[in-house]
Amino acid sequence: MPATISRLLMCFGVLIGSVIVYLLVLISFDHWWRYETGWINAGVASCLTFAGGWSLVWRGAVRWTTRRIFLTLILLPCGLIPAGAFFLIGGFVIPNNDTGFGVFLGTLAWITTWLIGTAILWRENAKERGERLRQLGIHAVACPDCGYNLTGLREARCPECGAAYTLDQLYATITEQRAELGGE
Numbered sequence: 001m002p003a004t005i006s007r008l009l010m011c012f013g014v015l016i017g018s019v020i021v022y023l024l025v026l027i028s029f030d031h032w033w034r035y036e037t038g039w040i041n042a043g044v045a046s047c048l049t050f051a052g053g054w055s056l057v058w059r060g061a062v063r064w065t066t067r068r069i070f071l072t073l074i075l076l077p078c079g080l081i082p083a084g085a086f087f088l089i090g091g092f093v094i095p096n097n098d099t100g101f102g103v104f105l106g107t108l109a110w111i112t113t114w115l116i117g118t119a120i121l122w123r124e125n126a127k128e129r130g131e132r133l134r135q136l137g138i139h140a141v142a143c144p145d146c147g148y149n150l151t152g153l154r155e156a157r158c159p160e161c162g163a164a165y166t167l168d169q170l171y172a173t174i175t176e177q178r179a180e181l182g183g184e
């Protein structure tokens with residue numbers, strides 16, 4: 001099975017696992033529908049399960065620099081800001097005096113923040129892409145704007161971001177990249 005497909009299936013597994021954890025923790029509390037304690041515990045358990053599973057699935061695909069690890073750890077508490085906002089919306093703005101629903105919305109907001117945050121933080125940047133391709137022995141021509149690999153194209157226009165270049169501009173980029181990577 002290709003790595004991408006098995007990763008997609010594992011992502012789906014993490015999602016299902018988090019929902020199961022959520023429900024199990026929630027109903028383990030007596031009268032869970034009445035007090036927010038169950039909702040809070042279920043939310044925290046489910047968020048941690050999701051973040052942990054997500055990190056395990058993508059661990060091998062992410063280049064773990066100190067900066068990335070640091071920002072990923074910061075992302076954990078940062079998710080509480082949108083979570084808090086949605087808690088207030090669900091618990092108080094919607095007039096049913098149900099803070100449990102607010103906690104539920106907050107949990108969804110935290111997970112959404114984590115997804116968006118990791119998608120941005122864990123993405124390979126243009127320089128890393130160039131380095132990786134160089135290690136593979138591929139002398140890539142990368143788009144100077146977005147880092148998309150232009151190898152094999154018949155025109156000097158990036159299909160990813162649409163930027164067009166002259167051949168001398170691309171050549172200058174390659175020379176620059178090589179110098180940056182320690183020369184050839």
Ligand SMILES: [Zn+2]
Pocket residue numbers: 143144145146147148158159160161162163
């Ligand atoms: Zn581009």
